[in-house]
Amino acid sequence: MKNSASEKKPKDTTKPRAHQTSSLKQLAEHLGLNPATVSVVLNDVPGRSIPQATRDRIKAAAKAMNYQPNLLARSLRSRRTLTIGILVPELGDGYHTEVMSGIGDQLIQAGYFYFTAHHRHKRNLIEDYTRMLIGRGAQGLIAIDTLLDHPVSIPVVAVAGHRHIEGITNVLLDHARAAELALGHLYSLGHRMIAFMRGQPFSSDSDDRWKSLVGVAERLGLEIKPELVVSLDRDMTSPELGYPVVQQLLATKKAFTAIVAFNDISAIGAIRALKDFNLRVPEDISVIGFDDIKAAAFTSPRLTTINQPLEEIGRLATQSLLNRIHNTVPPRDEITVEPELVIRESTGPVKS
Amino acid sequence: MKNSASEKKPKDTTKPRAHQTSSLKQLAEHLGLNPATVSVVLNDVPGRSIPQATRDRIKAAAKAMNYQPNLLARSLRSRRTLTIGILVPELGDGYHTEVMSGIGDQLIQAGYFYFTAHHRHKRNLIEDYTRMLIGRGAQGLIAIDTLLDHPVSIPVVAVAGHRHIEGITNVLLDHARAAELALGHLYSLGHRMIAFMRGQPFSSDSDDRWKSLVGVAERLGLEIKPELVVSLDRDMTSPELGYPVVQQLLATKKAFTAIVAFNDISAIGAIRALKDFNLRVPEDISVIGFDDIKAAAFTSPRLTTINQPLEEIGRLATQSLLNRIHNTVPPRDEITVEPELVIRESTGPVKS
DNA sequence: ATCAATCAGGAAAACGATTGCCGAGAAATT
DNA sequence: AATTTCTCGGCAATCGTTTTCCTGATTGAT
Numbered sequence: 001m002k003n004s005a006s007e008k009k010p011k012d013t014t015k016p017r018a019h020q021t022s023s024l025k026q027l028a029e030h031l032g033l034n035p036a037t038v039s040v041v042l043n044d045v046p047g048r049s050i051p052q053a054t055r056d057r058i059k060a061a062a063k064a065m066n067y068q069p070n071l072l073a074r075s076l077r078s079r080r081t082l083t084i085g086i087l088v089p090e091l092g093d094g095y096h097t098e099v100m101s102g103i104g105d106q107l108i109q110a111g112y113f114y115f116t117a118h119h120r121h122k123r124n125l126i127e128d129y130t131r132m133l134i135g136r137g138a139q140g141l142i143a144i145d146t147l148l149d150h151p152v153s154i155p156v157v158a159v160a161g162h163r164h165i166e167g168i169t170n171v172l173l174d175h176a177r178a179a180e181l182a183l184g185h186l187y188s189l190g191h192r193m194i195a196f197m198r199g200q201p202f203s204s205d206s207d208d209r210w211k212s213l214v215g216v217a218e219r220l221g222l223e224i225k226p227e228l229v230v231s232l233d234r235d236m237t238s239p240e241l242g243y244p245v246v247q248q249l250l251a252t253k254k255a256f257t258a259i260v261a262f263n264d265i266s267a268i269g270a271i272r273a274l275k276d277f278n279l280r281v282p283e284d285i286s287v288i289g290f291d292d293i294k295a296a297a298f299t300s301p302r303l304t305t306i307n308q309p310l311e312e313i314g315r316l317a318t319q320s321l322l323n324r325i326h327n328t329v330p331p332r333d334e335i336t337v338e339p340e341l342v343i344r345e346s347t348g349p350v351k352s
Numbered sequence: 353m354k355n356s357a358s359e360k361k362p363k364d365t366t367k368p369r370a371h372q373t374s375s376l377k378q379l380a381e382h383l384g385l386n387p388a389t390v391s392v393v394l395n396d397v398p399g400r401s402i403p404q405a406t407r408d409r410i411k412a413a414a415k416a417m418n419y420q421p422n423l424l425a426r427s428l429r430s431r432r433t434l435t436i437g438i439l440v441p442e443l444g445d446g447y448h449t450e451v452m453s454g455i456g457d458q459l460i461q462a463g464y465f466y467f468t469a470h471h472r473h474k475r476n477l478i479e480d481y482t483r484m485l486i487g488r489g490a491q492g493l494i495a496i497d498t499l500l501d502h503p504v505s506i507p508v509v510a511v512a513g514h515r516h517i518e519g520i521t522n523v524l525l526d527h528a529r530a531a532e533l534a535l536g537h538l539y540s541l542g543h544r545m546i547a548f549m550r551g552q553p554f555s556s557d558s559d560d561r562w563k564s565l566v567g568v569a570e571r572l573g574l575e576i577k578p579e580l581v582v583s584l585d586r587d588m589t590s591p592e593l594g595y596p597v598v599q600q601l602l603a604t605k606k607a608f609t610a611i612v613a614f615n616d617i618s619a620i621g622a623i624r625a626l627k628d629f630n631l632r633v634p635e636d637i638s639v640i641g642f643d644d645i646k647a648a649a650f651t652s653p654r655l656t657t658i659n660q661p662l663e664e665i666g667r668l669a670t671q672s673l674l675n676r677i678h679n680t681v682p683p684r685d686e687i688t689v690e691p692e693l694v695i696r697e698s699t700g701p702v703k704s
Numbered sequence: 705a706t707c708a709a710t711c712a713g714g715a716a717a718a719c720g721a722t723t724g725c726c727g728a729g730a731a732a733t734t
Numbered sequence: 735a736a737t738t739t740c741t742c743g744g745c746a747a748t749c750g751t752t753t754t755c756c757t758g759a760t761t762g763a764t
Contacts, residue, residue: 724745725744
């Protein structure tokens with residue numbers, strides 16, 4: 001209010017209204033010190049000689065005046081924004097959000113915040129958002145199930161990225177092992193006529209998972225019949241995903257005794273479709289999912305599935321990204337996590 | 353274009369490596385113009401006379417050099433960060449993420465980005481994050497299922513907030529109507545002995561929903577037996593939530609013919625518990641959920657539930673927040689959305 | 705008593721934009 | 735021909751920090 005230059009009144013700098021944040025300059029002026037000094041003290045910059053008395057005085061005043069450093073200004077100068085960007089195809093999906101949950105925990109703990117951008121697998125959006133995130137000062141990126149196609153100027157960790165791009169760390173599941181577990185399980189239950197659901201072409205796990213399954217099938221001497229393979233194509237995250245393809249499969253009247261679903265979500269849709277066709281799971285058809293999302297243990301029947309440690313994946317990705325940002329350890333370009341077979345009720349022995 | 357000050361080498365200012373972003377100053381220098389002018393053109397500042405030729409030249413160069421304005425710098429000066437903060441109790445939950453999905457769409461469309469912070473209903477975290485978000489320049493806040501307790505210095509819209517706080521807009525469901533739909537449905541199916549699941553005390557919908565149910569029960573002449581009321585207490589977002597309380601209910605051996613679950617997630621848990629007790633749904637016990645999350649249509653049995661337009665809620669909240677930020681329309685302090693009864697398979701007539 | 709070393713803190717230049725104001729030429733008006 | 739009005743664009747301040755370099759005063763050593 002009163003202007004700055006005039007002198008008469010003591011002014012009310014002494015009465016710092018709570019929840020009214022003040023700037024470094026104001027604080028310095030109030031203390032009769034230079035902003036630089038105040039900054040140095042408040043940041044505990046090492047190698048500066050400031051007597052304890054002054055330090056205390058500054059810190060007290062900062063508290064009293066409710067000084068909140070302006071992060072924008074700070075970041076502009078110091079190049080550290082404590083912010084990263086997360087690229088994700090879709091909000092509100094089990095898989096992605098569980099990973100994000102792991103990421104969020106870890107980041108916040110490290111004092112970082114994050115921007116999220118969802119691109120629905122649109123190439124141009126992926127590009128745009130990458131740029132925008134960098135423009136907003138993101139110091140690193142975590143790309144979940146997102147196909148990046150060129151190197152980026154800041155550290156990137158891809159979750160389920162499946163491309164080897166210069167300088168990008170990949171966190172991914174041991175797909176070979178996962179396929180082995182899934183197919184091995186069905187095989188040992190006697191299943192030989194197995195139907196497969198392939199993921200959407202734009203989902204980055206699709207290909208690897210499929211190749212691994214093909215590999216394992218071969219080793220087991222299991223024939224994969226093309227007419228028993230259906231492909232997901234819709235871009236959605238509800239069980240609706242798996243429903244129509246199974247209907248379509250059933251419509252062909254080809255015999256099969258088990259389905260390997262692309263993930264749990266689609267497995268739930270698949271089961272629904274089977275039931276609507278008056279087939280029992282697992283008595284008539286076994287279904288195995290993938291991911292082990294939280295709901296998997298509570299469906300009817302409870303889902304047999306391959307567990308991916310989703311939150312753990314998020315945490316690993318984050319840790320790895322932070323390491324890159326801080327240059328603490330030499331970056332690895334691949335981090336693999338192990339799947340686990342979780343046997344519940346949706347699979348059973350083949351009818352004899 | 354050769355460089356300005358030094359002379360020897362041609363230097364590579366002419367070879368703007370793609371995906372290497374350049375600053376306004378560099379761009380201006382390259383153009384032989386003042387940064388201010390470039391800024392003016394790029395932002396289409398009205399009331400400045402710059403010939404079209406120059407404008408084109410600038411825009412072309414900006415594209416060629418892959419100029420990306422530094423949002424931090426811009427925001428510092430202009431006080432507009434195009435950023436808002438979202439407070440949410442938990443990541444990776446159906447309800448919250450569906451709302452966030454609506455928010456995200458709407459925000460990104462408006463050129464905004466957002467920080468997300470999850471607080472797991474911890475009071476102090478809510479406070480801390482609110483402050484930190486403001487410190488990072490958030491121009492507004494959306495608080496989902498989050499109990500704020502004092503006014504905040506920036507615009508806030510609460511989703512399922514249920515508190516009237518000075519200046520905070522609430523977006524909420526018409527709970528009275530929802531209760532009417534849910535209870536009315538069961539009542540009309542002949543149910544009189546109905547069990548209830550109350551939400552967790554820290555979930556902000558809990559109280560309103562409960563009060564509405566009590567109100568409707570009264571009007572219907574339906575007695576709510578205290579021993580048929582169980583309360584959720586765990587802070588989680590998997591169906592596990594509803595499982596133990598229903599077990600506990602069953603253990604008391606009190607007779608009931610229907611359960612009003614707190615939400616779909618807990619309804620799924622409840623159904624699982626009932627089935628594990630050898631009760632059929634809906635033949636023995638009817639279960640009605642709340643929210644109509646995407647999976648609700650695919651469970652076995654498919655869930656009868658009260659639909660809340662979650663994405664719509666997110667969109668409305670966002671729109672309302674942006675309006676406040678831009679001061680376009682006078683703020684409303686409450687926005688109500690209407691629920692809808694979705695009858696599927698988990699409810700049926702009471703056995704005669 | 706002198707010189708060097710330490711102490712305590714100030715001055716100013718960044719960081720990368722935005723924005724109000726101003727001025728020199730060109731064009732238009734009298 | 736002299737004045738006014740546009741045009742086009744430059745100048746410099748500013749946003750709130752951080753950081754590098756300095757300097758004037760003390761202190762300690764010889």
